[in-house]
Amino acid sequence: MMNKDLRKDLLFILCEECGEVVQGISKCERFGYGNRHRSDFTNAEKVGFEMADLIAVYEMLVDEGVFPKVEDDVMRERIAKKKEKVLRLFKDF
Numbered sequence: 001m002m003n004k005d006l007r008k009d010l011l012f013i014l015c016e017e018c019g020e021v022v023q024g025i026s027k028c029e030r031f032g033y034g035n036r037h038r039s040d041f042t043n044a045e046k047v048g049f050e051m052a053d054l055i056a057v058y059e060m061l062v063d064e065g066v067f068p069k070v071e072d073d074v075m076r077e078r079i080a081k082k083k084e085k086v087l088r089l090f091k092d093f
Contacts, residue, residue: 002064010061017054024050 002010024047031037033044041049061067068075 002066007061007064007066010057010064011066014054014057014061017050017057020050021047021054 024043027035028043028047031043034042036042039046058067062069070076070079
């Protein structure tokens with residue numbers, strides 16, 4: 001079982017990773033998805049890397065029983081419903 005300090009630190013890291021995903025998306029919109037400003041990678045690729053980092057920390061918390069596995073049927077169903085809801089929103093435009 002994870003000690004409280006490690007759990008707290010991982011939760012803060014998860015928050016930071018969420019912020020980095022948001023920042024990356026903002027850069028995509030501001031400067032272009034294919035922009036490679038001072039990097040070998042595009043802004044879009046960088047968002048993908050940040051998502052991988054976010055998922056890695058989430059999975060660490062899953063392994064410790066803090067959050068449910070995404071593979072669980074309930075989570076898969078929730079993901080499917082969210083996708084449907086988002087697509088319905090775009091159909092209204």
